[in-house]
Amino acid sequence: MTQNEFIENLSNVSGQYNWDYYTDNSLLGVRNGRTFNPVTAVAYSTGSGFFPSNKKGTLQAARKIGISSGLATAIYSHSNRGHAQIVRGKMLQTLFG
Numbered sequence: 801m802t803q804n805e806f807i808e809n810l811s812n813v814s815g816q817y818n819w820d821y822y823t824d825n826s827l828l829g830v831r832n833g834r835t836f837n838p839v840t841a842v843a844y845s846t847g848s849g850f851f852p853s854n855k856k857g858t859l860q861a862a863r864k865i866g867i868s869s870g871l872a873t874a875i876y877s878h879s880n881r882g883h884a885q886i887v888r889g890k891m892l893q894t895l896f897g
Contacts, residue, residue, distance in 0.1 A: 801866040803887065809865075810838050811894045813845035819895045827875065827891060828853065838891050839865075839872050 801809070817829030817836060829836045836844060840851045843861035851857035851864075855876060862872035870883065875891070877884030 803867075803871055803890075806839075806842065806865075806867050806871065807890050807894055809842045809846065810891060813841060814895050816845055817841055821892060821896070825877070825888060827888070827895070837875055838895075839867070839875060 848864040851861040874887040
């Protein structure tokens with residue numbers, strides 16, 4: 801799955817979660833009392849299973865849905881530079897318009 805396909809899938813499932821963006825640049829959604837990040841949310845909503853919203857769970861979910869580990873770990877970067885900033889910006893645009 802490419803970055804654009806991931807963003808499209810995130811857009812398709814975004815309404816199923818209550819999303820919040822925190823000052824440490826973390827993006828988390830809640831559904832049925834469980835916490836998800838964008839990667840684990842796409843995996844869960846597309847039937848790939850539940851993965852915890854931590855680094856290990858995110859990498860497992862990324863492998864399951866076929867995205868690169870670089871894309872998956874970009875959501876954990878607290879940096880406002882480079883690839884992480886671009887990915888985070890696209891996710892924020894998708895989720896919050």
